[in-house]
Amino acid sequence: MLSKSKVTVSMANSVNICLEFSGGAELLFDMVKKHDVSLPGNSQPWTIKSLLVWIKENLLKERPELFVQGDTVRPGILVLINDVDWELMGELEYQLEENDRIVFISTLHGG
Amino acid sequence: MPVSCGLCEKRAMLKRPKTGGALCKECFYNVFEAEVHQTITSASLFKRGETVAIAASGGKDSTVLAHLMKLLNERHDYGLTLFLLSVDEGITGYRDDSLETVKRNQQQYELPLKVVSYKELYGWTMDEIVRQIGLKNNCTFCGVFRRQALDRGAMMLGVDKIVTGHNADDVAETVIMNVLRGDIARLQRCTAIVTGTEGAIPRCKPFKYTYEKEIVMYAYFKKLDYFSTECIYSPNAYRGHARTYLKDLESIRSTSIIDIIHSGECMSVSVKKDVKMPTQGTCARCGYISSNELCKACVLLEGLNKGLPKLGIGKPHKARLALGLTNTTGTTSTSGSQRKEGCQSCSCRRHPYAVVNDTSGCKKDDGHSKDDPTATDSSIKQEELGSNFSTVGAVGDSAAACGCNSEVQKGPCASTVGVKALCGKDDRNTPCACKRGEAQTNKKALGNSRAVPDLDF
Structure with a gap:
């Protein structure tokens, strides 16, 4: 069910999205920057908040505290929803749509 | 939306x-x-x-x-x-x-x-x-x-x-x-x-x-x-x-x-009025700006070359003792916000670096650093900085080189590596560049080469 960069769960009403990790955030995901994932059908609509829980349980390989803190991303990691700053999109409450592209960029690594 | x-x-x-x-x-x-x-x-x-x-x-x-x-x-x-x-x-x-x-x-x-x-x-x-x-x-x-x-x-x-x-x-x-x-x-x-x-x-x-x-x-x-x-x-x-x-x-x-x-x-x-800034001088070895007689890099480097890598870490007066450098008097009262005046690198309030005599192991080197007029003359520092580079390689490393024990002579002497790279001269089979004459030769060569920056585009 879980392969290196591709996770597929076939279920009704699943949401297919693309996740990207960069700026050093990919270090927590086996150095794989791009992940095409299919989120399983859910009674509740998928939001960034529930996506973070899903990432923590399904994709994160090590040290989850370096990516999530409480129910949100660790401060210093930028989130873009279809290239738009998540701060303009409702942050954790944004409801995921089919083919959304969510990018996580760490600013915490050396410059 | x-x-x-x-x-x-x-x-x-x-x-x-x-x-x-x-x-x-x-x-x-x-x-x-x-x-x-x-x-x-x-x-x-x-x-x-x-x-x-x-x-x-x-x-x-x-x-x-x-x-x-x-x-x-x-x-x-x-x-x-x-x-x-x-x-x-x-x-x-x-x-x-x-x-x-x-x-x-x-x-x-x-x-x-x-x-x-x-x-x-x-x-x-x-x-x-x-x-x-x-x-x-x-x-x-x-x-x-x-x-x-x-x-x-x-x-x-x-x-x-x-x-x-x-x-x-x-x-x-x-x-x-x-x-x-x-x-x-x-x-x-x-x-x-x-x-x-x-x-x-x-x-x-x-x-x-x-x-x-x-x-x-x-x-x-x-x-x-x-x-x-x-x-x-x-x-x-x-x-x-x-x-x-x-x-x-x-x-x-x-x-x-x-x-x-x-x-x-x-x-x-x-806070401007209350804090005395350390007086800027130049390092006696390499000519880099330093508020102490030796810049931090030279102290660290000497520790590495002597096999005492912890030398420059922690309390500087301990490092000086280990280096055989002695503090002379000139202690000013250092209290509260002024404590950095004396002791640059640590938070201790004693043993400020005032004037120190370099009495390190290498006698030849020692003479050189004392004689070197560029070491303290900041007015011509800018012009001399290029030539002073050589002293890092040639003199700065001399403590390691200048026990002149065979250990150093065998391997490529750190000092010659430094000098070679900077002056562009080939290694002339000199076991180390710690000899005073040697250092000065290199120094001249380097002083000349400064006008032509070697860019590796």
Whole structure:
């Protein structure tokens, strides 16, 4: 069910999205920057908040505290929803749509 | 519900942390570039005709800085000649990869690149230093060496100024660290947009007021090619805490960063009268600016070469004892905020470095450093700095070389490595360059070669 960069769960009403990790955030995901994932059908609509829980349980390989803190991303990691700053999109409450592209960029690594 | 740009009708792409305003990509580019231009012009960072080295690590800040310096220099006709300057610390799997990024930047921005390496300057790579010292204090070595290496590279290039990619987050972080450590002297300096004007090549921070978030977003939208990996030799823990704290504050109130810088600036004005700054002199060995007789790099290097790598770490007076350097009198009362006056590198309030006699093991070297008139004459320092480079290699390492035991003679003497690299001369089978005559020969050769910077474009 879980392969290196591709996770597929076939279920009704699943949401297919693309996740990207960069700026050093990919270090927590086996150095794989791009992940095409299919989120399983859910009674509740998928939001960034529930996506973070899903990432923590399904994709994160090590040290989850370096990516999530409480129910949100660790401060210093930028989130873009279809290239738009998540701060303009409702942050954790944004409801995921089919083919959304969510990018996580760490600013915490050396410059 | 898409938010529209505060300046035009298009869809907003990011929320600015400094103002809270929403901007589209194009307006963001314009505002970002205009603000850096404004920082440069309002602080009069450059004069027409100057040559400027961009300190390039291959990371996000320096990559965006190189892009912006080139762009603004052309757009606003600053009349600057730009170089990329990189330091190769010799960290396998980290710096070698990031240097590849710098080399790509060199192609992309068509700027000449100069790389100076620790190996060439000091005879040691960071990998070798870590093998000696372990993972505990290695960042001290790296930090001290890098600071000097940048200056030396800049002198080889003959540039007037160095620009670094330090951003608003970095400055705010440093303010917090200096407040927490009670380091008032550094607190005063750390908010300055230009530092090192006395003696050293001035360093400027065009990104002093630029948020890290905007730098990263700019690099992302413009698809700039940068490298991002943490150094493999554990990051600075104290700075890490300051960084986490700052990022937590930013997530609650994003103006915190600029507010902390503002506070830092105000504190530096208000404490000015009470803090005595260390008097700047030059290192007796290498000629680099130093408030002590020997600069930190030379003390660290001597420790490494003597097989006492912990020498320069911790209390400096202990290091001096181990080095056989003696303190003479000249103790001034050092209390409270003035304590940095005497003892530069530690928080002890005793044993200030006043005047010290160099009585280290190497007698020949000792005579040399005492006789060397350039060691203390700061008025001709600038001209002499090029030639004084040789003393790092030739004299600075002499303690190791100059037990003149066979151990040193066997391997490539660190000092000859340094001298060779700097003066371009071949190794002439001299076991080490510690002999006084030898050092002076090299010194001359180097003094001449300074006029022709060796660029490895």
